[in-house]
Amino acid sequence: MFRRILIANRGEIALRVIRSAREMGIESIAVYSEADARALHTRMADVAVPLGGKLPSESYLDMDKILAAARETGAEAIHPGYGFLSENAEFARRVAEAGLAWIGPPANAITTMGDKIISRREMKKAGVPCVPGLVDPVDDVEAATREAEAIGYPIAIKAAAGGGGKGIRIVREPSEMASAFRTASGEAVASFGDGRVYLERYLDSPRHVEVQVMFDGHGNGVHFFERECSVQRRHQKLVEEAPSSILDEESRRAMGEVALQAGHAVNYCGAGTVEFLWSGGEFFFLEMNTRLQVEHPVTEMITGVDLVREQLRVADGQPLGYGQEDLSIRGHSIEVRINAEDPFNGFLPSTGVLHNLRAPGGPWVRLDTAMYRGLEVGLEYDPMLGKLIVWGADREEAIARMIRAIREMNVGGVHTSLPAALQVLMHERFISGDYDTHFLEGLTIESPKEYEGLAAVAAAIYRHHQARRKALAPSAAGRSGWQARTRGELTGHVGRAGVAAASEVQP
Amino acid sequence: MKTFVKFGETTHEVELTERLGELIVHLDGERCEVEYAEADKLGQIVLIHDGKSYAMSIEGGPHDIAITIAGHRYDCELEDERERAANLAARAANKGGGLLKAVMPGVVVEVLVQAGEAVTEGQPLLILEAMKMQNEIGAPGDGIVKALHASAGDAVGAGDKLVTLAAPEAE
Numbered sequence: 099m100f101r102r103i104l105i106a107n108r109g110e111i112a113l114r115v116i117r118s119a120r121e122m123g124i125e126s127i128a129v130y131s132e133a134d135a136r137a138l139h140t141r142m143a144d145v146a147v148p149l150g151g152k153l154p155s156e157s158y159l160d161m162d163k164i165l166a167a168a169r170e171t172g173a174e175a176i177h178p179g180y181g182f183l184s185e186n187a188e189f190a191r192r193v194a195e196a197g198l199a200w201i202g203p204p205a206n207a208i209t210t211m212g213d214k215i216i217s218r219r220e221m222k223k224a225g226v227p228c229v230p231g232l233v234d235p236v237d238d239v240e241a242a243t244r245e246a247e248a249i250g251y252p253i254a255i256k257a258a259a260g261g262g263g264k265g266i267r268i269v270r271e272p273s274e275m276a277s278a279f280r281t282a283s284g285e286a287v288a289s290f291g292d293g294r295v296y297l298e299r300y301l302d303s304p305r306h307v308e309v310q311v312m313f314d315g316h317g318n319g320v321h322f323f324e325r326e327c328s329v330q331r332r333h334q335k336l337v338e339e340a341p342s343s344i345l346d347e348e349s350r351r352a353m354g355e356v357a358l359q360a361g362h363a364v365n366y367c368g369a370g371t372v373e374f375l376w377s378g379g380e381f382f383f384l385e386m387n388t389r390l391q392v393e394h395p396v397t398e399m400i401t402g403v404d405l406v407r408e409q410l411r412v413a414d415g416q417p418l419g420y421g422q423e424d425l426s427i428r429g430h431s432i433e434v435r436i437n438a439e440d441p442f443n444g445f446l447p448s449t450g451v452l453h454n455l456r457a458p459g460g461p462w463v464r465l466d467t468a469m470y471r472g473l474e475v476g477l478e479y480d481p482m483l484g485k486l487i488v489w490g491a492d493r494e495e496a497i498a499r500m501i502r503a504i505r506e507m508n509v510g511g512v513h514t515s516l517p518a519a520l521q522v523l524m525h526e527r528f529i530s531g532d533y534d535t536h537f538l539e540g541l542t543i544e545s546p547k548e549y550e551g552l553a554a555v556a557a558a559i560y561r562h563h564q565a566r567r568k569a570l571a572p573s574a575a576g577r578s579g580w581q582a583r584t585r586g587e588l589t590g591h592v593g594r595a596g597v598a599a600a601s602e603v604q605p
Numbered sequence: 606m607k608t609f610v611k612f613g614e615t616t617h618e619v620e621l622t623e624r625l626g627e628l629i630v631h632l633d634g635e636r637c638e639v640e641y642a643e644a645d646k647l648g649q650i651v652l653i654h655d656g657k658s659y660a661m662s663i664e665g666g667p668h669d670i671a672i673t674i675a676g677h678r679y680d681c682e683l684e685d686e687r688e689r690a691a692n693l694a695a696r697a698a699n700k701g702g703g704l705l706k707a708v709m710p711g712v713v714v715e716v717l718v719q720a721g722e723a724v725t726e727g728q729p730l731l732i733l734e735a736m737k738m739q740n741e742i743g744a745p746g747d748g749i750v751k752a753l754h755a756s757a758g759d760a761v762g763a764g765d766k767l768v769t770l771a772a773p774e775a776e
Contacts, residue, residue, distance in 0.1 A: 264738065281732070284714065285739045332738070442680065446709045447735060449763075454647040454662060477710055477735070505676040508662040510648055513671075513678070520676045545677040551617060551632050552639075552659060553672040553679040554610035556652055558619035559628065559641045560663045560670060561608065561683055 099414050100124055100174040100199065105143070106164045107179030109468045110484050111390070112139035115177045118406035127171045129164055131157035133478060138468040145171055152478065158182045161189050165196055175199035175413055177406075181480060184389040185212050201413040203313075203388045207364040211386040215258050215296055221383045224363035226356055229375060229382040231298025239279045242297060243272055249299050255279060257286035258294035265289055266333055268300055301377040303534040306330065306384075307342050308373040309357035310397045312408050313366045314418045321354040322397045322405075323427055325371075329522055331445060331538045336515060337522050338393040339432045340400050343493065343531035344376060353381055354422075360386055369394075369409050392435070392485065395466060399431035399489040430496040431489045434519040436467065436509065438481040441518035441543040447481050450474075454510025458503040462489040465507075475512050483514065493531070497523055518543045609689055611682040703745055705768040707761045711735030715757050722750045723773065730768050731755070747773045 103119055104127040105112045116126040116139065128143030132152050140146045147167040149157040157163070159182055168176055176193050178184035178201070187208040193200040202208070211217045215235060218228050231249055235258050236242045246253045246269065255278055257265030265286035267278035279295070287293040305328045313319040326342035327335045345353065357372035360383065371391050373384040394405050403425075412418070439445045452473045457465055467484025475483065488503055490496030504520045521543055527533045610617045620631040630637045640653040650661040662673040668688075672679045684692060714732040718724060729741040730750075748770035755767050 281739050281741070284732075285734075288714075288734060288739070442678070443708065449710070454649070454664065456649070456662070501676070507676070508649075508673055510662055510664050510673075516676060517673075517678045545679050549659075549674045549677060550612055550615065550679060551637075552652060552654060553661075553674060554612070554617035554619050554681065555630055555632055555637055555639055555654075556641070556650055556659075556661055556663060556672055557610050557670040557679075557681055557683060558608040558621060559630070559639075560648075560650065561667050562606075562621050562628070563643070564666050 100410065102127060102144075102171065102173045103175045103177055103201070103410070104129065104164070104168045104171065104173035105139070105177050105179065106158065106183055107177070107181070108134055108137060108139055108158060108479070109482070110466045111179035111181075111392075113142060113468055114466055115179065115406055116142050118404055119410065122407060122410065124410070127167070127173050129158070129167050133474075133476070136472075138470055147171060154182065154478070161186075161192055165192060168193075168196070168198060173198065175201050175410075177201040177409070178389065180389045180392060185387070187212065199413045201368065201409050203364075203366050203368045203370060207366050207370075208388045210364050211370075211388050213258060214256060214260060214385060215294075217385060218383070220363060221360060224359055226360050226363070226383045227381065229298045229301065229384070232296050235294040235296045239276050242279050242295075243275050245297055246272065246275065249297060252300040252302070253297050254300040255282040255295050255297055257282065257290060257292070258296055259290035259292040260286060265295065301375055301382070303377060303536070304328075305342070305344055305376040305534050306335075306373065307345065307353065307376045307381065308371050308391075309354055310391075310394065310405070311357050311361050311366070311370050311372060312405070312412065312418065313361055313368065313370075314412045315367050315415055316417045318418045318421075319358050319361055319366070320418060320420070320422050320425060321357050322401050322403060322425060324350065324353060325393055325396055327393060328533055328535045329528070329538050330535055334437075335393065335435065336437075336538060337432065337434050337519055337528075338396055339430065339493070339496070340396040341427055341430065342376075349379075349381075356381075356383070368412055369405055392482065393433050395464060395485065395487040396431040396433045399462075399464070399487060400427050400429060401425060402428065429489055429491050430493040431487065432496045432500045432523075433485050433487045434500060434504065434523075435482055435515060436469075436484045436486060437515040438475045438483055438512045439515055440513035441515055442513075445515070445518075447477060448513035449476055450512040452509060452511040454508065456506070456508040458486065458506035460503070460506075462499060463503045464488070469509065483509070483512075486516075497529060517545065607686050609684050609686075611684075612679060703748070703770050704766060705730065705742070705745060705770065707733065707763055707765045707767055709733075709735045710762045711740075711760075713755045713757055713759045713761060713767075714739060716753060716755070718750050718753075718768075720750050720753055724748060724750060724770070733761070733767075742767065744770065746770070749773060 102125040105115050119126045125144040127145040128139045129147050129149050130140040149163045151157040183189040185208055187205040190200045190205040210220055219233050253269045255267045265282050267282040269275050269278045282295050283293045307324050309324050310322040324342050325338055325340045327338045329337035360372050369390050371387045374381040375384050438448045440448045455471050464487040469483050488499040490499050501523050504516055522528050608619045618633050622629040630639055642651045648663045650663050652659045664671050711733045714734045716731045718730050724744045726746050727743045729743055731742050733740050733742050751771040752769040755761055
């Protein structure tokens with residue numbers, strides 16, 4: 099097994115990998131940007147290497163810097179996490195060329211599955227069911243309008259190089275095509291540097307069900323059952339659960355087998371997720387994500403398998419050592435994403451400093467996050483601050499536990515998606531299990547009237563005390579002057595110490 | 606002193622009176638027995654009311670306060686009697702038209718209207734890209750584009766001016 103691995107990522111997923119690695123006796127090397135010098139992954143790793151730079155392109159996306167860091171620190175493998183370089187085939191290739199193990203699938207599998215057009219073509223060839231639509235990109239609005247007639251409305255316009263909901267637009271009638279085509283193509287250029295888009299039938303009342311797969315380098319593959327991810331908005335997931343309440347044993351087995359078929363078709367190795375759309379008892383291949391996914395913990399909770407550990411073992415060349423018949427589902431798990439966004443205001447991004455943090459606890463509650471008090475939440479990175487995960491003996495118990503856990507939690511300083519998740523969990527449609535991917539978009543996020551009066555009282559008293567404290571405190575000008583002076587002295591001191599240390603090392 | 610606490614469309618009136626160092630609270634004209642304690646200086650509050658304990662988190666102030674109770678979040682605007690009078694006068698003086706501000710930081714991708722153009726409610730005025738998503742920003746009401754404060758390629762912060770609309774001309 100590896101002795102040292104480098105984690106080319108930040109945030110909660112970097113911590114997630116560090117944790118499993120540490121439990122396996124493997125040292126972790128973190129890399130960090132200028133903005134992340136105080137981040138938790140920088141602090142928690144065994145070794146931290148600064149990449150410098152403010153923009154992701156100067157740090158977590160800079161292949162040269164990351165490979166240099168791996169070389170300098172003697173890392174034997176690189177874990178890319180999710181996002182950033184995790185689905186970059188060129189990086190996977192360069193890691194292998196540098197003589198390091200890539201904790202992810204082969205570059206060819208990433209290339210095939212990363213392009214929606216090529217992947218659909220390959221999947222059709224492998225006998226995997228796909229949504230009706232075009233295999234080739236459309237050039238302009240006129241061609242799109244013409245082709246849409248043949249496929250049938252409603253139509254989804256999708257970016258060929260897409261993912262994460264970027265560059266997707268739904269068109270219900272021909273008159274909407276021009277504006278939707280323009281924004282989808284524009285978003286695709288902005289997000290992926292590739293404006294090619296393609297069309298497919300948009301399924302009504304669909305559910306997003308995905309299957310977690312894991313392959314070793316010896317031709318063995320298993321699936322860890324499905325995750326239900328239909329609670330999403332603009333294709334960004336908010337609440338995920340496993341297992342899905344819409345699948346029975348037979349459809350679960352069928353979907354798992356198709357997922358394995360998809361993986362085998364591209365000689366897959368490592369962890370991956372095959373996403374399906376479920377509509378009216380049929381399921382269609384959507385895409386395969388060639389990385390560990392954000393919502394992987396719900397699968398871990400119901401199977402008892404540490405997926406990061408399996409990733410590391412497989413990347414080390416070890417065989418899985420178990421088969422499909424050894425795996426089973428136990429209980430139910432739910433995950434809620436804690437995003438820095440304002441659910442009362444169209445889920446717009448929210449920024450600020452986390453001045454207050456209260457984490458939930460108790461049995462079967464798991465919090466995967468890189469939040470800490472004092473963290474500055476800006477716009478330079480993904481708004482996902484963390485994930486709250488619970489397990490229950492059955493779905494009902496898991497829902498009750500998640501509601502309980504959300505009520506214990508508080509993130510002060512930014513708006514988060516938690517109140518929206520709470521409303522979802524308490525909604526009768528979610529509780530009944532009968533919901534689709536439009537459920538969240540149709541929901542108006544609002545807080546119950548029941549606590550409004552008390553909130554008003556608390557706010558008024560809080561303001562009263564605030565005003566009183568301000569009146570009693572020394573004048574604002576005097577106080578800020580004193581603070582500024584203290585900060586200046588501290589910086590000066592650190593600067594001098596740094597210079598002294600450097601001159602000692604280099605005489 | 607009365608404080609008006611506004612949640613969206615609803616406004617609650619909270620009156621605080623200090624008597625012998627104790628706060629007497631009236632909510633919408635009715636006496637409200639509460640015990641209030643700040644658990645820390647970070648906004649953790651305990652409110653005891655009607656025999657029940659409510660753990661809350663509060664942030665912001667003095668005019669915008671957010672309260673989290675039992676996982677629900679309440680954002681409110683506060684004004685006392687003096688502020689209310691001043692704000693009412695200011696609103697009366699500023700009728701028709703309006704200023705459109707960026708609600709989130711981002712980059713202006715494209716401006717779809719020109720100064721002097723008449724626009725209708727909901728008509729896209731510009732495209733703002735934030736978090737790699739392109740968002741069409743629509744007109745808040747009918748009007749005439751009086752001034753454009755940003756052009757394509759500009760980075761704007763939350764609260765920055767985007768477009769000033771003048772009230773539509775009466776026919």
